[in-house]
Amino acid sequence: MTMNGTSAATSGSLGAGRVDWVDYAKGICIIMVVMMHSVLGVEKAAEQTGFMHYVVMFAKPFRMPDFFLISGLFLSVVIGRDWRTYLDRKVMHFAYFYVLWVTIQFGFKAPSLAAEAGWDKVGLMYLESFIEPFGTLWFIYLLPIFFVVTKLTRNVHPLIIWLIGAVLEMSHIVTGWTVIDEFCSRFVYFFTGYIVAAYVFALSDCARARPGLALAGLAAWALVNGGLVGLDVSEWPIVSLALGLAGACAIIVTGTLLARAQWLTFLRFCGEHSIVIYLAFFLPMAASRTLLLRFGVIHDIGLVALIVTAVGVAGSLVIWRLALAARANFLFERPAAFWIAPKKAAPSLQAAE
Template sequence: MATPVTAATARVDWVDTAKGLCIIMVVLLHSTFGVEQAVGREGFMHVVVAFAKPFRMPDFFLISGLFLARVIDRDWRLYADRKVVHFAYFYLLWMTIQLVVKAPVLAAEHGWAGVPGQWALALVEPFGTLWFIYLLPIFFVVTKLARQLRIPPLAVWLVAAALETAPIHTGWTVPDEFAARFVYFYTGFLLAPRVFALAEAAAARPWLAAGGLAVWALVNGTLVFAGLSEWPIVSLALGFAGAGAIIVLATLLVRSRLFDPIRYCGEHSIVVYLAFFLPMAATRIVLLKTGVVASVGLMSLIVTAAGILGALAIWWAVRGTRLDFLFTRPDRAHIAARKAPAGARLQPAE
């Protein structure tokens, strides 16, 4: 079975479905921890979040590197526009929005005079949930520099793997997450043909793929709940195994139209990633104040759904309006000529 591609957009369906699974897991993480912290106890979704921890972000970063080979040899100006300025624009915009929303809380901690300082601090220490799009441009630049300097790819990969295995905990998000995640991004770039071959093999042998997923789930769950998943080497192996499992699962899910909503979330993953915090927090506050939901786990699920659907609703509401700049980078925020006309869809985080 060939890799499904949507005719209108030439997007690879299993890639979008995998990204959809990843963004759902990210929102679920923040929703679950937010609810549990507010009520002071854990719910049944805590188990799901713990199970997904070894592979949630490794898969996201691996997929983000898959299509880099197509553009890495562009001149620096065009490359920087697509892979650095693009994410910097959305980071600065949504970091400011998040800071404004959280200003009363920050003022209570630091005083109103300290709020601008928190904005300045966010230029070097990623703010809130936005660290992923802060780190992606760094990965893009480092990968291109390594290629231009003709550093052997195997040497780059071995250093990246060593950094993940170390592990490194400085307390500063940028070096810590770079060390923990770059190996997955670089692997996506380096081994993209093999990743696509894995998806093709899973599509051709769905029952064998499903059996492999069952074995993986058993091993991953055993190591997680035995407290071994964060051990050196084990964490690296689980990260790659989980990333492969999500790719295989996504390939199987695209066989049915029932899972199109997941693909749609992945196609617009950056929209969800940027905006989910607002409907997520609002829904959590309403549920906690009204007490209409007693189950912590169920509350986490409701907050997760509200975060995802709310983010998409915000995007749908502003499309074609003066607020379109919230999700579509305007011409003035480009440093190179655009490859699509004004009003084109948001460039995906790929």
């Protein structure tokens, strides 16, 4: 999910075409994702809520919309490639990591699944995970579908596709199938990132040039978003779409201001390795949650959830570094054997990022 593009030179690039505010924004996004899974997991296990519950609820309207919008930002750079190359970079890349990590997750969860449903059901559940995305991995299952649909429809007027996506989002379709439901809920944000990328970079440039105005805008957005969440109307049709888009803009502005000041650089590092965190955070998250709740050293559930979030993020990066040290690069880098299209001067592996 690398965010590289020709616009980088005008928007604070970081060497090799990386864009600083994009990495900051991705860092914020991936931490919010880990936070959501950590907080809800702790609260479910403890059967009570803590202060972190309100942070998760505040972020709910924009947590995934901003991730998908950012994922679509640089699509225009590659969408014109031939189908073989496109499928290799945008489908096979994520398919490799999905198959690998769904297998790893099943390896850890199989005993508990077998205890609940019996070992005869575990194999069937594993096969079903290739139709119904398993656990936390639904994002990298859905993203290739977005890439393919966007390329297939590139000759249709963008406004038509956007309006269809907006209607699907506002319809709040619930079928029980993750791919269908999440496609309907999220595609409009991915497609928005693709068609308005120039305006997104212009917004970032404006925030960088006028930080005072940007901060005032963020304060106003936070009040409106928090107020609508508190009134329990954030999921109403039109409102949900507006909050998703507004929240994505807020994360972009926040990422830009942090990049401008060079504050909280760990967020940028997390953004540079967002897929690494996404793939591996489940293990340290689950382990720390179990230990903290079992021994009961900390009684504040909100604090427990916060610690589990931090361990989930940091632990995933530790797993990544250990994998590289052990030469198990295939866990986070796609081996050349799984490429279907050649790449000039290609390394033996392609990183998850």
